[in-house]
Amino acid sequence: MGRPAKYSKEQILDAAxxxxxxxxxxxATVVAIAEALGAPSGxxxxxxxxxxxxxxxxxxxxxxxxxxGYLDALAHPDVRTARDRAxxxxxxxxxxxxxxxxxxxxxxxxxxxxxxxxxxGAELETLNDAVESAIVEHVRLSRGAxxxxxVSATYFALVGIPYSAVRFAMSAGEPLDGWLEAAVxxxxxxxxxxxxxxxxQKDTP
Amino acid sequence: MGRPAKYSKEQILDAAxxxxxxxxxxxATVVAIAEALGAPSGxxxxxxxxxxxxxxxxxxxxxxxxxxGYLDALAHPDVRTARDRAxxxxxxxxxxxxxxxxxxxxxxxxxxxxxxxxxxGAELETLNDAVESAIVEHVRLSRGAxxxxxVSATYFALVGIPYSAVRFAMSAGEPLDGWLEAAVxxxxxxxxxxxxxxxxQKDTP
DNA sequence: CGTGTTATAGAGAGATGTCTCTATTATTGG
DNA sequence: CCAATAATAGAGACATCTCTCTATAACACG
Numbered sequence: 001m002g003r004p005a006k007y008s009k010e011q012i013l014d015a016a017x018x019x020x021x022x023x024x025x026x027x028a029t030v031v032a033i034a035e036a037l038g039a040p041s042g043x044x045x046x047x048x049x050x051x052x053x054x055x056x057x058x059x060x061x062x063x064x065x066x067x068x069g070y071l072d073a074l075a076h077p078d079v080r081t082a083r084d085r086a087x088x089x090x091x092x093x094x095x096x097x098x099x100x101x102x103x104x105x106x107x108x109x110x111x112x113x114x115x116x117x118x119x120x121g122a123e124l125e126t127l128n129d130a131v132e133s134a135i136v137e138h139v140r141l142s143r144g145a146x147x148x149x150x151v152s153a154t155y156f157a158l159v160g161i162p163y164s165a166v167r168f169a170m171s172a173g174e175p176l177d178g179w180l181e182a183a184v185x186x187x188x189x190x191x192x193x194x195x196x197x198x199x200x201q202k203d204t205p
Numbered sequence: 206m207g208r209p210a211k212y213s214k215e216q217i218l219d220a221a222x223x224x225x226x227x228x229x230x231x232x233a234t235v236v237a238i239a240e241a242l243g244a245p246s247g248x249x250x251x252x253x254x255x256x257x258x259x260x261x262x263x264x265x266x267x268x269x270x271x272x273x274g275y276l277d278a279l280a281h282p283d284v285r286t287a288r289d290r291a292x293x294x295x296x297x298x299x300x301x302x303x304x305x306x307x308x309x310x311x312x313x314x315x316x317x318x319x320x321x322x323x324x325x326g327a328e329l330e331t332l333n334d335a336v337e338s339a340i341v342e343h344v345r346l347s348r349g350a351x352x353x354x355x356v357s358a359t360y361f362a363l364v365g366i367p368y369s370a371v372r373f374a375m376s377a378g379e380p381l382d383g384w385l386e387a388a389v390x391x392x393x394x395x396x397x398x399x400x401x402x403x404x405x406q407k408d409t410p
Numbered sequence: 411c412g413t414g415t416t417a418t419a420g421a422g423a424g425a426t427g428t429c430t431c432t433a434t435t436a437t438t439g440g
Numbered sequence: 441c442c443a444a445t446a447a448t449a450g451a452g453a454c455a456t457c458t459c460t461c462t463a464t465a466a467c468a469c470g
Contacts, residue, residue, distance in 0.1 A: 157388070180361070245421090420463090425459105428454085
């Protein structure tokens with residue numbers, strides 16, 4: 001019923017991802033996306049009501065794509081294995097999805113879009129909930145109890161540090177494996193060598 | 206000789222820094238800078254020939270400001286002390302200069318400006334030379350000889366990791382001291398616990 | 411006190427981006 | 441084959457940004 005769609009939302013998001021990854025936060029203009037698809041700009045607005053919504057949807061899609069494997073990795077019952085797998089997932093997922101990784105790392109959410117669409121407010125609010133819960137759960141498993149500092153430090157070790165390696169590799173042109181993988185694993189693990197993080201249950205090798 | 210200047214280049218760069226730090230790479234428009242100074246946009250062009258040159262000059266100024274203390278820290282004769290001081294300088298300088306730090310971390314140089322002014326080409330080329338030399342020298346002091354991987358890893362440990370903490374703190378609203386300082390020091394130091402980095406001269410605690 | 415000099419003031423030209431609105435095209439079901 | 445439907449096509453209104461150009465203001469020096 002009706003004319004078949006020539007362009008899809010996914011196509012638009014794909015084009016927006018590539019443009020953003022390679023040209024910065026402002027590169028994904030509606031005109032540029034339309035050109036990438038060989039469409040006039042009006043056709044884009046048939047699928048997305050605004051540019052902001054394209055960018056916001058791209059952000060959500062990218063975060064979700066990253067999170068699925070990350071949560072699996074962190075769910076491993078052995079605490080140490082979970083840590084290593086989570087860290088490695090950041091590196092390997094980024095290596096396999098360089099454009100998505102660029103969207104996530106080169107550009108922080110705040111600078112990607114100053115005014116986030118209200119329609120997606122709720123979704124954006126809860127976007128990180130799954131990872132946050134998983135981190136809290138991980139801290140509980142490691143220590144028996146949680147504190148705000150322990151959760152923050154764990155977040156830093158299991159997300160912040162591996163992402164710094166992704167940024168580093170992307171700007172330096174280094175491959176995301178070899179010595180860098182090993183270095184990130186050591187750096188991340190070292191964060192846990194702290195009395196504050198290991199009071200109730202000692203993590204011994 | 207002539208009317209006294211009401212606005213200075215420094216004032217313009219200060220306004221651009223604040224705008225960029227708080228509103229992202231595109232926030233420092235000439236109009237916005239002019240408004241911040243209470244001047245019409247034409248007056249800005251009397252001091253800077255183009256917006257690109259404002260942003261590029263701001264970048265150089267910010268990097269230089271950061272580097273001066275960093276190089277001092279890294280110049281300490283004791284290798285271990287040099288490392289710790291360098292790492293701490295990143296954290297403390299960022300805490301004391303939050304807007305400058307935001308310019309440096311929230312936005313990578315590439316996304317700040319796609320086309321860098323040719324006039325500053327040479328300056329931008331050599332901007333990191335001093336730090337790179339210092340890192341190479343540090344590696345030589347630690348190991349007796351240098352390899353590309355060792356230099357990269359050192360760069361990651363002494364710049365990448367501390368900056369990831371700055372980003373982390375800025376987006377999470379954590380203070381840049383306390384447990385985070387300690388965690389970063391451990392994470393950074395752990396990168397050096399590697400045979401590749403310690404072949405000729407062992408770094409033992 | 412006037413002249414030369416240097417800076418600011420402010421309007422506006424031209425480019426680019428977002429978004430709207432109408433016309434047109436392709437398909438499906440009767 | 442003929443509606444009904446749902447999509448694309450494309451022009452253009454409106455906003456904003458960069459940069460230019462001319463007029464005007466303030467100060468130094470003789």
